[in-house]
Amino acid sequence: MAGLERILLEHPFFRGLDAAAGSLIVGCARNVVFEPGRYMCREGEPADEFYLLREGTVALEIAAPGRAPSVFLTLGEGEIVGVSWLTPPYRWSFDARAVDRVRALGLDARCLRAKCEADHDLGYELMKRCLALLTRRLHATRLQMLDVYARPAV
Secondary structure (H helix, E strand, O other), X not given: OOHHHHHHHHOOOOOOOOHHHHXXXXXXXXXXXXXXXXXXXXXXXXOOEEEEEXXXXXXXXXXXXXXXXXXXXXXXXXXXXXXXXXXOOOEOOOEEEEOOOEEEEEEEHHHHXXXXXXXXXXXXXXXXXXXXXXXXXXXXXXXXXXXXXXXXXX
């Protein structure tokens, strides 16, 4: 197994995927580096790529008019940035900024969507993995909101 394919299949998001699927997916992957402060994606832009984090920290931010951006989640090694690539309209719904130097695998979304369309088993597997990720993040956000908006103890 080639280096990039091994790295891809060892990442927690793809762990357990069979080698045949890994061979398909690796054709869409490339190594990327983001220096501190650089944005990996911006809200509203096309979600043409998503990222498997290998090293570094990424802040997911939302902006409100007249206010500084708010970090709503911080991600690190073993996480992924982006699921907007999977469903129309394929646009980012947040900003992702490198907090420190980030090394990642970038996956070309168009390439991967085409492979999912051609191989529905692969598409279903990736959809399940993305849904599980979104469920975990929604739960974490819920817990964070409960903590922020909790009534003080009397």
